[in-house]
Amino acid sequence: MGIKTETNDRLRCDRAESLRRHNNSAIARDFATATPSEVTTMDHSFELSLEQQFNIRSFESQVAHMSLEQAQQFLVELYRQMIVKETMYKEFLKHEWGLGERFQAP
Secondary structure, eight states: OHHHHHHHHHHHHHHHHHHHHHTHHHHHHHHHHHHOEEEEEEEEEEOOOOHHHHHHHHHHHHHHTHHHHHHHHHHHHHHHHHHHHHHHHHHHHHHHHHHHHSSOOO
């Protein structure tokens, strides 16, 4: 086993133990046995951090306890927030790259 794998395994076990102490036993058990989440985009591949993996598991648990109507409302709100975030990033990049000034009408 490589050093990176051993370190990731140790961190995963430490995080799981910490979760157990905070009475999140079901999530901790799943988290301890989970394999690292790998995200692949068109030309990049990277691993999610342990905290991100835990947040995903926690989110799954929350959604599992929602009614269909609650889940649908939550999904619509989540999508709205994604659109707002994307718009903010676009505006920030336009400002940082100086694109907004060139294309604005006088």
